[in-house]
Structures are given as structure tokens and as C-alpha cells.
Amino acid sequence: MYQDELKKQAAEAALDYVEGGVIGVGTGSTVNHFIAALARICHRIEGAVSSSEASTERLKQHGIPVLDLNAVGELGLYVDGADEANHQLELIKGGGGALTREKIVAAASRRFVCIADESKLVEVLGRFPLPVEVIPMARSFVARELVRLGGTPVWREGFVTDNGNVILDVQGLSIHDPKALEQQINNIPGVVTVGIFALRPADVLILGTQNGPQTIA
Numbered sequence: 001m002y003q004d005e006l007k008k009q010a011a012e013a014a015l016d017y018v019e020g021g022v023i024g025v026g027t028g029s030t031v032n033h034f035i036a037a038l039a040r041i042c043h044r045i046e047g048a049v050s051s052s053e054a055s056t057e058r059l060k061q062h063g064i065p066v067l068d069l070n071a072v073g074e075l076g077l078y079v080d081g082a083d084e085a086n087h088q089l090e091l092i093k094g095g096g097g098a099l100t101r102e103k104i105v106a107a108a109s110r111r112f113v114c115i116a117d118e119s120k121l122v123e124v125l126g127r128f129p130l131p132v133e134v135i136p137m138a139r140s141f142v143a144r145e146l147v148r149l150g151g152t153p154v155w156r157e158g159f160v161t162d163n164g165n166v167i168l169d170v171q172g173l174s175i176h177d178p179k180a181l182e183q184q185i186n187n188i189p190g191v192v193t194v195g196i197f198a199l200r201p202a203d204v205l206i207l208g209t210q211n212g213p214q215t216i217a
């Protein structure tokens with residue numbers, strides 16, 4: 001099976017976790033499959049809180065009402081993809097640049113179900129360049145601080161986040177203590193969000209595999 005079919009398999013399996021109410025919806029190609037699946041049962045939910053302009057547009061195209069997080073309080077369920085996941089369900093996210101809103105919606109949700117194809121499961125996070133969303137004027141300063149931490153930051157040139165900021169993709173990190181590094185990078189002035197999701201990891205990871213969906217919880 002191709003990678004995209006495995007993403008779809010994981011996305012379809014996540015429907016089992018939808019119990020109604022308002023669903024938090026992430027961003028990316030795996031989530032796009034989830035949105036298509038969710039559209040089939042949209043009569044069972046009140047709507048969705050979206051983590052990006054791209055997902056908002058797609059949700060609306062599928063007839064799923066998009067609600068403001070400020071208007072709905074705590075969410076029961078958040079479904080999102082990942083660029084990497086370890087066995088503790090700590091993640092690297094932000095390949096699509098939506099990490100800040102994704103982290104907000106994940107934090108506002110009781111249960112975070114992560115959906116991915118099996119290639120995303122790793123022993124140690126960091127092979128995927130770590131996205132860091134940064135206030136534009138702080139780009140060079142933050143880049144120097146990230147070098148001090150042992151990484152090689154690369155400016156995602158030409159890319160502006162939904163929040164008007166820039167992204168540094170940090171190569172060369174081997175992340176053995178994701179929670180500590182998440183806090184350390186969060187504390188650099190000018191950093192809006194680091195793409196390590198370890199302080200609030202996923203609760204459930206559904207992997208699309210050649211043998212069918214595999215769930216780690």
C-alpha cells in the first residue's frame with residue numbers, strides 16, 4: 001500500500017473516537033482524509049474547531065460548520081497528524097506550518113488522537129527538521145540561540161504562518177528529552193511555538209500499516 005493509503009486508513013480508524021459534540025481538527029494530508037471521513041457522519045456532530053486556514057476551508061467545503069474555540073470551551077476530541085511520533089506519543093509537528101494553532105487546540109482538548117502512516121513512528125525524535133514558529137524580527141536572534149542548542153536552523157523562506165510569523169526548521173537535533181527541549185526552546189524570546197508536542201503528547205496514536213490500523217495508547 002502507498003503512504004497516502006496508509007494515511008487514509010489511520011484517518012478512517014479515528015472515526016471510532018468521534019462521539020458527537022465539537023471536534024478539534026488538525027492540519028495536513030492525513031487530516032484531509034479525516035475531514036472527508038467526518039463529512040460522512042457530520043449529522044452526528046455540532047461542528048469543528050479548526051487549527052488552520054487550510055483546514056477551515058476544507059471543512060467548509062465538506063459542509064462541516066467551523067466554530068470559534070472561544071465560543072465552545074473544552075473539546076472532547078482533537079484529531080491531528082504528525083511528522084514524527086515516538087513510543088511515548090510525543091510528537092514533532094509543524095511540517096505544514098500550523099503548529100501554533102494545533103498546539104492550542106490540542107491543549108484545549110481532553111483527548112488527542114494522532115493519525116499517521118507507520119513511517120512516522122521513530123525511536124528518537126529529531127530526524128525530521130524541528131519547526132519553530134518565530135516572530136519575524138526575532139528570526140536571526142532565535143536562529144543563533146538554536147545553534148547554541150546544537151541545531152542547524154534553516155529559514156523556511158517565502159512561508160508565512162496563519163499568524164503572520166516565520167518558521168525556522170531545525171536540523172541535526174537528536175531529541176532525547178523532548179519535554180525539557182520543548183520548555184527550553186519555548187523560553188527563547190521571540191519563539192511563538194516549538195513543534196515538539198511532549199508536554200501535551202497525544203493520548204492515542206493510530207498508525208496506518210500494511211497489516212491494518214495499529215493503535216498505541
Ligand code: 5RP
Nearest residue numbers: 028029030081094095096098
Ligand atoms: C501541520 C502538521 C501535520 O500534522 C504534519 O505535518 C503531518 O502532515 P501529513 O499528515 O501531511 O503527513 O503538523 O502543521
